[in-house]
Amino acid sequence: MAPRQKKQLVHEDNPTKGEWIRRFKANPFVFIGTIVVLIIVIVAFVVVPAIVPEASRPTVDLNFGSYNKVPISYVPGNYLANVQGNLARWYQNYLNESNAQSISQMVWRQAFEETVLHIAMLQEMKQAGYTAPEAVVDRKVAQLPQFQENGRFFAARYRQMDKISRLALWREVQELISKQHYMDDNMGLRIPSGEGIFVGEMTARVRSFGMAIFPLDSYPNEEVISYVLSEPDLFRITHLSRITINSSEREARQVLDSIKEGTKTFEEAARELSADTYADRGGEMGVRLAYELTGDVPDSQEREAVISVLPGNYSPVVKVPSGWAFFRAEEAVRPLDTQDTANIEKVRSYMRGFERGRIENWLFDQAGLLTAAAGESGFDAAVEERGLQKRDFGPLPLNYGGISMENLVVTLQSQSIPELEFAESDEKFWQLAFYTPLETPSEPLVVGDNVLVLYPREETIKDTTDIEEINTLYSTFVSRNAETSLRSHFLHSKNLEDKFAVTFLQYLYSNN
Secondary structure, three states, rough: OHHHHHHHHHHHHHHHHHHHOOOOOOOHHHHHHHHHHHHHHHHHHHHHHHHHOOOHHHOOEEEEEEEEEEEEEEEEHHHHHHHHHHHHHHHHHHHHOOOHHHHHHHHHHHHHHHHHHHHHHHHHHHHHHOOHHHHHHHHHHOOOOHHEOOOOEOOOHHHHOOHHHHHHHHHHHHHHHHHHHHHHHHHHOOOOOOOHHHHHHHOEEEEEEEEEEEEEOOOOOOHHHHHHHHHHHHHHEEEEEEEEEEOOHHHHHHHHOOOHHOOHHHHHHHHHHOOOOOHHHEEEEEEEEEEOOOOOOOOOHHHHHOOOOOOOOOOOEEEOOOOEEEEEEEEEEEEOOOOOOHHHHHHHHHHHHHHHHHHHHHHHHHHHHHHHHHHHHHHHHHHHHHHOEEEEEEEEEEEOOOOOOOOOOOOOOOHHHHHHHHOOOOOOHHHHHOOOOOOOOOOEEEEEEEEEEEEEEEEOOOOHHHHHHHHHHHHHHHHHHHHOOOOOOOOOOOOOOHHHHHHHHHHHHHHO
């Protein structure tokens, strides 16, 4: 909000009756919401200090942190204190012995967060160069309820306040006006008249689905063994011991030479000099598959030299991430035993990490066979014949991102389908779900750790009453989201130093 707009803002603060009506009609929910916020904050400023007993307020000044180096402290009569008092009064009818501590913490935390937002908004307005004009502030102060008599400003009541209190009140109202302008600009969004209807109509089309599931873990052992046979070098079994020296390559060679000369045994050198996790075991690494040494020896030629060492012999000194190392072969290298289930699972794990595409392609082929069979015997029968997992879900609208609006718009998450956990923001999923013809299997798609085939069963259009209700609530939904985003922006800002938990536990927890 640039300084040159000050004149316009003064004009907006003195609207005609027609302007108030126009703003209400343009966005009734935001209009009413901002008025409610205005009333609540004025109550926090003006009413609460007069009704909250002094005995209920802390006797020490409490610091809960800072925002952009501005302290967030409890001082009797300041913003945080007034909001805290207002909230405490609001919740006092719900207090009992069992919940007193939790409600106390909730009240103080909410007061803290509201103060963070208050300070942040005022700083934003100050940086924009806006200060509420004196005439506007005077008019707002004169409209406060404690200065009214028979609906008009009663000057004698105002003059009863001492000068310091009047100045403090005037400053508070000035800040309130700036803050209200910030909220209007960021949450009073002007929404095109047809946007709510568009959203309502978009969500009116709903579909119900069947779904066939091909988990990555269903990739058969035969295919895993086939891959092992095609890449035997990756899965050779080695048994090695290791000594790592992180000071220099020269020292590593000297240690290796001392072992070869018999000055020290390999195990003694490992325990005394090695700088890795195998030192306490005398360098023993255990049995490893060849590909598992990739992280230990990144260079492929040096790694092959290590793997090729004959039993009882030593490798040359090679570069490792933490320095330099040399290895001793404990057994001869041998091929992987594909009859061992544990070995198959190791290879499967490798494939999921490095050959996932190979698994997915095989599952896509299986999905193609399902589609062909569904054309002959029907989707459900084809799924059952192949022993596949099946899920049914819906009716569901095209709801990308999982937007929920007063329970009028169903979300994918509400269907509680674990295989669709990551599909809510998957554009391909929604395309296939709503553009695949009814009673036709979709193309296969990958979602998480599964290949899925969707089967749209039925499509209906919701009643126009629901569309109108969504249109009616749309402004509120947009405003609420804008407020949530704004709060999140400030409460997760790097400018916020949050010491609430420490201060609350130190000064307030034991007193309640």
